[in-house]
Amino acid sequence: MTAIQDADSRPRGTRLPRLARRNQLLGAAQEVFVAQGYHAAAMDDIAERAGVSKPVLYQHFPGKLELYLALLDQHCEALVAAVRTALESTHDNKLRVAATVDAYFAFVDDHGGAFRLVFESDLTNEAAVRDRVERVAETCADAVSKVIAEDTGLGQDEAMLLAIGLTGMAQVTARYWISKGVAIPRDTASKLISTLGWRGISRFPRRDETPAG
């Protein structure tokens, strides 16, 4: 909860090296943005959370938007990297699906709720934010679609749509799972969804399936 207190145990007025201060500010900003969203989060709140005054925020970041984008970029890259790693972790497509789905669950589970910035941002009207968020989704789905297209012979457009469906399903279910206070173990939920996805995608080469429902 209050991970900041560890980095700034003295209540106020501590002199910090520049980089340490910056990281501390990023941590505080993330907590506030995650808890309140971009619009409801005030720079005063972030400064107070970090135990500093407002001017220091502006000595490290030009403005609220840049502060937000710094955090967003950080976690976007983390998600893309996690999905890439999952896809490259094996050549067995079933395991690939399981690893990728679990990457979403892990992403939602860790990072101190940072998934809210990537998946539930309230600043998607800002072009810079929208670009990043869409780019993440498309990058991940594109990596998946390559595998799909290769193994099914479907066209790129259709493979991409399926990939969006699978990654979107993983994202939505992971968010639902975390929002429900982890009533189901992560393992169980992740496996259930990866099974759903795998059963959906695995028989796609053949045009017409459903042999007696």
Add this chain to the structure above:
Amino acid sequence: MTAIQDADSRPRGTRLPRLARRNQLLGAAQEVFVAQGYHAAAMDDIAERAGVSKPVLYQHFPGKLELYLALLDQHCEALVAAVRTALESTHDNKLRVAATVDAYFAFVDDHGGAFRLVFESDLTNEAAVRDRVERVAETCADAVSKVIAEDTGLGQDEAMLLAIGLTGMAQVTARYWISKGVAIPRDTASKLISTLGWRGISRFPRRDETPAG
């Protein structure tokens, strides 16, 4: 595009019956909210778009939030109704999946982009909005989960997670499809996703599918 002009062809100063004026304001507000999001939309913009002045807005709605909620409620109910209708349209589960998926595609395709209010709201930090949006997702998923639980014997929690996955997949793919300028015909996209979903869910009764994972 400018559907408002039809309802208000006289440029300014037209006396309108109360309900007609209200509906016209709702239409104008929807266009602005869809195009700009809640925060970036100014009441001045909405008034100007409707061809009236600001006070008349406040004579019909107590404030910006209530105006937004009125629109949101309207379209939330529309989506829930569409999903309910789709689920009740048949007893063949395969067709049910197809109909439900297409309900999402139709919802995204019609209503003048109103899906952005339900699926991409930038006001989810407001409790009233979050409640409504989550309630829609859960209501739809719950209806689906009932069918799943009944036909597979899975527990409610697991059936619900699967239902969230299926409805979420439909929602995400429909949004992606509409955002890509309809490069694929809606029919094709909808069928592709419903096939993916049906292949995923249809063999779920059996606990263990994979022969030697």
Add this chain to the structure above:
DNA sequence: CTGCACGCCGATCTTGACCTCCACGGCTGT
């Protein structure tokens, strides 16, 4: 010991958006 430099804080400014007050013009009753 003492003066300097540097980073931090309290207090403030300004902008912009939501929300109301004084004049005008079209409808109704005789």
Add this chain to the structure above:
DNA sequence: ACAGCCGTGGAGGTCAAGATCGGCGTGCAG
């Protein structure tokens, strides 16, 4: 036809939040 009324319009108040300036305390060189 004419007077009154009610809804409309432009101009303004208020307030919150992002962005910024004069003191202060700490640590070091000489």
